[in-house]
Amino acid sequence: ETGVTQTPRHLVMGMTNKKSLKCEQHLGHNAMYWYKQSAKKPLELMFVYSLEERVENNSVPSRFSPECPNSSHLFLHLHTLQPEDSALYLCASSQDGQGRNEQYFGPGTRLTVT
Amino acid sequence: GIQVEQSPPDLILQEGANSTLRCNFSDSVNNLQWFHQNPWGQLINLFYIPSGTKQNGRLSATTVATERYSLLYISSSQTTDSGVYFCAAHPPPLNSGGSNYKLTFGKGTLLTVNP
Numbered sequence: 001e002t003g004v005t006q007t008p009r010h011l012v013m014g015m016t017n018k019k020s021l022k023c024e025q026h027l028g029h030n031a032m033y034w035y036k037q038s039a040k041k042p043l044e045l046m047f048v049y050s051l052e053e054r055v056e057n058n059s060v061p062s063r064f065s066p067e068c069p070n071s072s073h074l075f076l077h078l079h080t081l082q083p084e085d086s087a088l089y090l091c092a093s094s095q096d097g098q099g100r101n102e103q104y105f106g107p108g109t110r111l112t113v114t
Numbered sequence: 115g116i117q118v119e120q121s122p123p124d125l126i127l128q129e130g131a132n133s134t135l136r137c138n139f140s141d142s143v144n145n146l147q148w149f150h151q152n153p154w155g156q157l158i159n160l161f162y163i164p165s166g167t168k169q170n171g172r173l174s175a176t177t178v179a180t181e182r183y184s185l186l187y188i189s190s191s192q193t194t195d196s197g198v199y200f201c202a203a204h205p206p207p208l209n210s211g212g213s214n215y216k217l218t219f220g221k222g223t224l225l226t227v228n229p
Binding site for chain 2: 033037041043045056058088090100104108
């Protein structure tokens with residue numbers, strides 16, 4: 001248990017579906033992150049929120065839409081995805097976003113787009 | 115941005131053996147972390163070590179920031195140590211006073227420990 005939870009753990013969706021991934025951190029942190037891990041590739045940072053404000057959007061297609069309603073919750077809304085979007089999506093949190101503290105990761109959502 | 119390279123990419127050990135994993139990074143760092151990813155995808159924090167040496171049980175890590183590398187030592191390896199080990203580095207805030215939020219991961223070392 002890292003203090004970061006993610007739901008669902010597994011998701012299969014068609015290219016025309018709309019779904020959302022949820023992340024919750026119980027650590028009192030102020031920064032939250034979405035990462036994508038594809039097969040044979042390093043983890044790629046997608047989005048960063050610090051104090052509920054998006055501070056980094058790492059050239060992610062608009063079919064991925066993040067939302068951070070408060071410092072404990074982070075969502076990733078998905079629509080009209082492509083099969084190449086199938087991957088493990090990991091959420092993380094840290095005390096701040098400046099790299100002075102550890103990042104802690106959730107267990108991930110394994111997404112399959114059919 | 116910062117480049118992170120890990121070696122070796124794959125490592126196979128017999129149970130009980132020792133090993134050293136290496137992480138090279140291309141720039142100064144504010145944060146250097148080692149993670150173990152289990153077969154279910156969970157990233158487990160091993161060390162937060164931007165400099166110096168730390169030990170936790172059979173694992174230890176050393177970062178020599180001036181020479182831009184970090185080492186992870188695994189002693190008396192067990193089958194449960196199998197998985198992918200990632201190093202990740204975070205550069206300091208930008209010189210302009212802005213922020214730099216990117217933790218950059220290496221490609222990992224796939225460790226297999228056989229009984």
